[in-house]
Amino acid sequence: xxRFWWKALGVLILLYVFAVGLLTPIKPGIAELKVGNAKxxxxxxxxxxxxxxxxxxxxxxxxVWLVQGADFVLPALxxxxxxxxxLSLQFDLPPFLPSAKKREEFSLLFDNPIDGRFISEQTIAxxxxxxxxxxxxxLWSAAKVEDLSDRAGMAFPYLAQLKETIRxxxxxxxxxxxxxxxxxxxxxxxxxxLRHFREEDDRKAKIxxxxxxxxxxLGIITGAIWAKNTWGAYWSWDPKQNMxxxxxxxxxxxxxxxxxxxxxxxxxxxxxxxxxxxxxxLIPLTYILPRMAESLHPGAEGNPGLASQDLDSTMRMVFYPxxxxxxxxxxxxxxxxLRAERLKAKLxxxxx
Amino acid sequence: xxxxxxxxxxxxxxxxLELRMNYAISGILLYVFSTVFIVxVAFVQLQPQVWNALFWIITLFASVNAIVKxxxxxxxxxxxxxxxxxxxxxxLLSKIIYNALLLMVLSVLCWVGLGFVGGNPVKDVGxxxxxxxxxxxxxxxxxxxxxxxxxxADNSATLMAILSFPLVIPILLTLIKLSANxxxxxxxxxxxxxxxxxxxxxxxxxxxxxxxxPFLWKD
Numbered sequence: 001x002x003r004f005w006w007k008a009l010g011v012l013i014l015l016y017v018f019a020v021g022l023l024t025p026i027k028p029g030i031a032e033l034k035v036g037n038a039k040x041x042x043x044x045x046x047x048x049x050x051x052x053x054x055x056x057x058x059x060x061x062x063x064v065w066l067v068q069g070a071d072f073v074l075p076a077l078x079x080x081x082x083x084x085x086x087l088s089l090q091f092d093l094p095p096f097l098p099s100a101k102k103r104e105e106f107s108l109l110f111d112n113p114i115d116g117r118f119i120s121e122q123t124i125a126x127x128x129x130x131x132x133x134x135x136x137x138x139l140w141s142a143a144k145v146e147d148l149s150d151r152a153g154m155a156f157p158y159l160a161q162l163k164e165t166i167r168x169x170x171x172x173x174x175x176x177x178x179x180x181x182x183x184x185x186x187x188x189x190x191x192x193x194l195r196h197f198r199e200e201d202d203r204k205a206k207i208x209x210x211x212x213x214x215x216x217x218l219g220i221i222t223g224a225i226w227a228k229n230t231w232g233a234y235w236s237w238d239p240k241q242n243m244x245x246x247x248x249x250x251x252x253x254x255x256x257x258x259x260x261x262x263x264x265x266x267x268x269x270x271x272x273x274x275x276x277x278x279x280x281x282l283i284p285l286t287y288i289l290p291r292m293a294e295s296l297h298p299g300a301e302g303n304p305g306l307a308s309q310d311l312d313s314t315m316r317m318v319f320y321p322x323x324x325x326x327x328x329x330x331x332x333x334x335x336x337x338l339r340a341e342r343l344k345a346k347l348x349x350x351x352x
Numbered sequence: 353x354x355x356x357x358x359x360x361x362x363x364x365x366x367x368x369l370e371l372r373m374n375y376a377i378s379g380i381l382l383y384v385f386s387t388v389f390i391v392x393v394a395f396v397q398l399q400p401q402v403w404n405a406l407f408w409i410i411t412l413f414a415s416v417n418a419i420v421k422x423x424x425x426x427x428x429x430x431x432x433x434x435x436x437x438x439x440x441x442x443x444l445l446s447k448i449i450y451n452a453l454l455l456m457v458l459s460v461l462c463w464v465g466l467g468f469v470g471g472n473p474v475k476d477v478g479x480x481x482x483x484x485x486x487x488x489x490x491x492x493x494x495x496x497x498x499x500x501x502x503x504x505a506d507n508s509a510t511l512m513a514i515l516s517f518p519l520v521i522p523i524l525l526t527l528i529k530l531s532a533n534x535x536x537x538x539x540x541x542x543x544x545x546x547x548x549x550x551x552x553x554x555x556x557x558x559x560x561x562x563x564x565x566p567f568l569w570k571d
Contacts (some may be wrong), residue, residue, distance in 0.1 A: 066498075246522070256514050257511065260507070270501050272567070273567055274515070326554070
């Protein structure tokens with residue numbers, strides 16, 4: 001058992017990632033707001049389309065406010081649940097907005113005991129013809145938001161563009177992280193080969209590169225599926241997609257190089273040199289150049305893979321273990337591959 | 353002899369060799385001019401955008417053809433002799449510098465040739481010269497290093513293309529942007545950021561190549 005603990009750990013982590021990552025619900029949110037022309041002093045009707053919400057179940061305990069910041073609040077005059085995901089709202093807008101501008105943006109704050117509180121991503125623009133910010137401020141701060149409920153249980157954040165596909169983070173992004181880890185390990189073994197010229201190091205470098213490349217291909221496929229659902233096409237020639245495709249081509253060439261030589265020692269030496277050189281070009285390709293180009297992909301500044309605000313604490317609880325899990329699984333596959341390669345080498349030795 | 357002096361002597365040797373066996377350089381020149389001629393026959397009138405694309409395609413292939421022979425034009429006995437009297441780093445460095453100079457000449461010739469048949473759409477000469485300089489250095493480092501690897505194989509020309517084209521794409525992407533800016537196809541005020549990124553990539557590749565080369569040459 002002592003020798004296998006890390007394999008068991010890898011499998012357990014991945015089981016946890018699959019179970020929690022796929023079964024945890026998405027937080028309730030607002031998919032769409034249907035609103036006409038909103039002018040100060042009028043009574044307006046808004047239709048809110050919810051996602052994962054329980055408006056009908058909460059019945060009369062649904063409460064909604066128009067809010068701007070923490071100070072300006074307007075409670076809904078009437079809240080009608082049409083069904084679980086549809087809410088009809090009526091607001092009696094005061095004659096003045098709490099600002100000197102012609103147009104102001106407001107968000108909607110929803111609250112009910114089942115779904116807890118949540119704010120719409122989409123905002124509502126209200127216009128005013130005559131301006132009196134003093135009176136407007138007084139009118140808008142008359143009400144207070146009180147006794148907000150909390151949603152029970154764990155949930156992933158709701159983003160209108162991503163919806164359920166947010167779970168792909170545990171596959172697409174963590175596979176790429178695991179790939180980078182495996183490529184770094186392959187580079188380390190290549191360096192070790194060039195220092196001691198041991199066949200075993202070359203074998204390990206080759207195997208780690210193979211698995212890293214496999215993860216890279218899986219990462220690009222899961223990324224393409226994600227892109228289809230959020231950007232509308234599997235491949236949109238986005239700079240980040242292109243760079244990663246080139247990075248994978250560079251590593252594919254590693255295997256072409258290996259096949260070009262018969263002599264074992266020469267093959268191992270040249271492959272090790274190329275592997276280190278390839279890793280050196282992987283850094284600008286995936287970490288420097290993509291930051292300089294405009295892209296659909298999140299994370300232009302800082303980490304090119306994802307923006308920090310994309311992760312909340314519940315997602316971190318699955319995302320970081322996922323990276324470790326995929327890496328451990330990769331090492332396990334590598335160990336089996338390594339044994340097979342050793343046996344092959346031994347057979348060849350016995351034969352000759 | 354120190355590294356600097358060694359490199360200079362070897363550089364002189366490379367140039368002399370090229371001049372004495374002038375079929376290699378004339379072959380490349382012939383390649384450039386015949387490609388330019390084909391381009392003229394096919395297009396007659398060149399749009400700046402097409403000009404930009406064709407310029408880099410011709411330069412890229414001319415560079416590969418010029419550099420692929422770096423490590424195979426001399427027989428292995430003579431190479432062994434070089435390695436026994438000179439530092440391998442000096443040998444690689446001299447080849448990189450020589451190839452960079454050769455590529456600069458080639459790309460300027462390509463510019464003149466394309467300008468002759470298709471007009472000269474370059475608006476910012478300084479920036480275009482900078483692009484050519486960075487291209488020559490970047491191509492030279494990558495291709496020279498890869499040709500050292502592929503020279504060890506039997507079908508080195510094919511291996512050279514497979515290994516070097518993906519490696520050179522990051523350099524090429526930035527270059528095309530830079531030269532498109534010089535042609536005023538796009539107006540990017542932050543272009544210097546790309547130039548520095550390119551210089552950084554070139555320097556990093558050079559450092560890695562110099563560190564790895566001593567492991568490469570011995571057989």
